[in-house]
Structure formats: structure tokens, C-alpha cells
Amino acid sequence: MTQTVSRPAASSGEAREPTLPLDVEAIRADFPILTRTVRDGKRLVYLDSGATSQKPRSVLDAERWFYENVNAAPHRGAHQLAEEATGAYEAARATIGAFIGAPENEIVFTRNSTESINLVAYALSNAATAKEPEFRRYAVGQGDEIVVTEMEHHANLLPWQQLCERTGATLRWLGLTDGGRLDLADLATVVNERTKLVAVTQQSNILGTINPLGEIIARAHGVGALVLVDGAQSVPHQPVDVTELGADFLVFSGHKMLGPTGVGVLWGRYDVLDALPPFLTGGSMIEVVRMEGSTFAAPPQRFEAGVPMTAQVIGLAAAVEYLQGLGMDRVEEHEKVLTGYALAKLAEIPGVTVIGPPDTVARGGAISFTVEGIHPHDVGQVLDDLGIAVRVGHHCAWPVVRRYGVPATTRATFYVHTGYDDIDALVEGVRAAQRFFGVTPEEATA
């Protein structure tokens, strides 16, 4: 008996599986990194896009184009390069805004989702001490409440814990059901007249759950609270339109959606952004500066202190154009088919338990699982040995793994270049781990 992992050359799936919505072979040819091998010549099976995505050549080319042809600091200087850099930077803002149905003056560039959330959290506590009365509208203080959920990534939890510690506000949260969904039974009591802001993820990075934001946003707005949606795992994988969403803020990261690292987005409703004091201060976010005190620019510039990550913004616009070329509807459908396939195949392995919704209803492509008798690190190590990259650990969502009584999980995430062959490799890799550690449970069919 051999332990060789079977890897069908074709990615169009087994005969009985439906043809995938995206042409995986053509897409893979756009990603230079997918041609490399790992661990002694094995094909790279990259199932860690949820941590960071790989980049198509057009994104890399866009950054190179900027540095080789245009490079200058935008919004400064009167020379031709400065003009062109400003034009390219602002054109990218318009492209990225249009991707989520937002006008360009509602798009703030940050380093990543984490920074976007911190920007809002600090603006809300800065509001309490702002000398300008117009910046105090959303001030958070003692007696106020901030609501999060037990499902949040640390990035959408710690900034709010810290905000509460700085201001004396109280942090409350919505719990989880055994089935991996938000427990909305006490939504009406947790979100109440004292609530100033509700921060909730659209798609869980660990459970894959897609949350019913409409109900939460309706309740929050009913009591006059703001809503921040963490779109780090949704914007890359499903169509998101802020006018349909109805929230006040949406954050996402470029590097999880085929774009470069170092650029993220804060979208905010203009009237809300306009009522917030700055987070970081310095160059280019000002109106008038005097030694005695200064005034600030209108959004989005108010929140973009210093020379921005221009090349990365232009790279992100190229990523957006690449995704638009594929069509976000098809990207979503592609991952849904793969998720259904993976859930079915993993369910066939005795000893494997998926942590999160067991089917594709209101569920994205992050699949976390445990393998009985093998710690996730060790599962990940065997998979790595076979060339399969997955994430192991608590996935920056420690309360979630604690909630489900596991020390950690192994997580596979999919994207546009993922094919049936990648999932077949994962499934065979899990079986290989069971054989290696001698914990293969009795199978129904030997």
C-alpha cells in the first residue's frame, strides 16, 4: 500500500462534479507563485488565502509601472510626476470605491482592516476631548456601550475592548450557537439605547459563517447606534455594495483580495466621516496649520496623514479590476461549489469534525476542522510536507476556538485559483496525517 497523494492534473473535477464557474487553469497561469514548488518539488497547493492571498501578475505589474514611470508623492508638488501620481492615486480610489458601490470621497486608505478599525475606535474616543464641537457628535464615554460578537477576529475585538478601557464605556457581545452562527436571541437587549456602535463581521474568518447583517443593522439603527462591518473575509469573496449593506463603516484589506500588503480601506458614510476627528495627524490631513493650533481637511484626506502607500493603492486597483474581470458573482459561486465539495469530502473522513456550519447555506469558504487524535499543528505539518499550505492555530479568533472547546483548528480557505484537485489533495493529506500518526479510525469501507 502506498501513501502517494493522487493529484489529478486537470482541475475541472471528477467526472460527476459540476464544472467550476471559473477557469482555474487559465487563472493559475496569471499567478507566478503558483508555478513554484515547495518541500522537495511538490506542487504548491495554496489553501491559505484567508490569511493572505497570492497576487496575479497584473497587480505586480501595476506596482512596477508606478515606480518605473510615475513615482512621486501625491497631493504635493507642482511637477509633472506629482500631478501624474496624484491622478493615478485618485483614479485608484475611484476604482476601489466603485467596486463596493461607494463614491470616492467615502474611501479612506489605511494599512489594513486592523488599522481601519483602530481609526474608527480612536476617532470615537478622540471625539470626547475634541475642541471642535462638530467632532463631538459620536463621542463615546461612561454609560455608553459598544457591541461586538464572540465571532470576531481579534482585529475587530481588541480595538473595542481598548476603546472601552480608555473611555469607561462597556463592551457587550452577541454569543454563538452550537451550530456556528450568531445567537441573536438577545439582540434586542444587547443592542439598546445605550449602544453607540455595533462592530460585526460579515463573514467569519474561522467558521465561514455569513452573518444576517440586515437584522443587526436594523436594530442598531433603530436605537441610534453606528454599525461597523468587518469585510476582510467578505469583500474578497462575494459582491458587496455599501448602499445595499446599509452600514456606516466597512473595512477590508487589500492583501486578502489579490492586492498588495500595506493597503486597506475604510469606507464610511460621508456625513459620519465628516463628524469624526482625526486618528493620525501630520502632513496632508490639514487645512490650516499655525503654532497655536490647526484645522483639518475634509474626508477622506482628514484620515490620511503622511505620504500614502501610493504604489500599493494602485496595485489594489489592479486587483479590483482583475476581480471585476472574473465577476464577483462568479467568484462567489466558484467558492460555493468548492466549499460544498470540500465539506462533503471532509465529512467522509472518520474522525474529522468541521467547526462551523456544515453546509453552504449562508456560509463562505473558510473551513476549520479538527482531526481526532492529532493536534492541528501536526495536521498542518503533514499537509506542509505534501506541499499543502493551510493555517493552523486559533486564527486570531481565540474566543471562537474556546467557545467550541478545541485548542485550535486546521483551516483551509479557497480563492479564484482553487480547483477540485486542491481539495482532493487536502482530503488525501488529512488521511495521510491519520496514517502517519496511527489514528486512522475504522472506516465504513475499508
Added chain:
Amino acid sequence: MQLQSMYQDIILDHYRNPHGRGLREPFEAEVHHVNPTCGDEVTLRVHLDGDTIADVSYEGMGCSISQASVSAMYDLVIGQSVEQALETGEHFMTLMQSKGDASVAEKLEDELEDAVAFAGVSKYPARVKCALMSWMALKDASARALSSAHPTAPTGGTLS
């Protein structure tokens, strides 16, 4: 497969049948260490007889490497003086930094006994911290145990 170089049989044996596991009385110091990147944790107690380590008892959860490492450490340090145990810990640290250099493991065979089997782990930087967690906990706990045994001893000085 390269896996066998990391998962030596000795390591898997310690993982499946850990030595000295469980929290016991008496003890002079108890510490709780976590690996924040993955959530692995160990609670470890040290019982001294004078300056000699009479018992190390522990509970923990984590991967095979972290659990086997604490078991192999238990075998090594019982009966050693705190000073010797810390020196053994330094040898283990050297092994973990050897990046798979077999000559390092060869030189440390006598000092590290079973623990020399962890040499393969040094080729995987992400796993080195798994193997080191229990040694860090031991260092912490023995320092605390000593200072509780010698409350007037200056901290940060020599150990005996």
C-alpha cells in the same frame, strides 16, 4: 517524506505516553506559559529539595512537539541542580538553533539524551517555539522556586 526527521519515534513515544504528566504536591512555584501564536499552553510546577529539582509536574495542551518536549525534559532534569537544569536548557536551546546541523546534535547527545531527538525540529522555525515552551516554563518556575526558598537572595544574580 521529510516528516520522519521531525517526528522521531522517541518523540512520538513521549507524546503518546508522557512521563511525569499531572500536577503534584508539594511544589514551591507554579507557572503558566502560553504560546500566543497558536494557543498551546502548559502549567508547570517545580518542587526543590535544597537546590535539587525533586519534581517537575505539569499539565498542558498542545501539539505533539510541545507535549513530547515537556516529557523528555522531565526525564532529564529530575535530580539535577537548578543550575545544571538551566545549563541543560541552554544545550536544548543550542540544539533548537542548529537549523538541522547534525554535528550540533552529535555533540549534545550526552547532555540531552532523548531530547536530542528534537534536532529535526530545528529545521522548522515555526515549530521551534513548540519545543521550547516547556523549557521556558521550567526556567521561570525554578527561578521563582529558588527565590521563595531564599527570599533574601538577590534576584538576577547567581543561582546558588
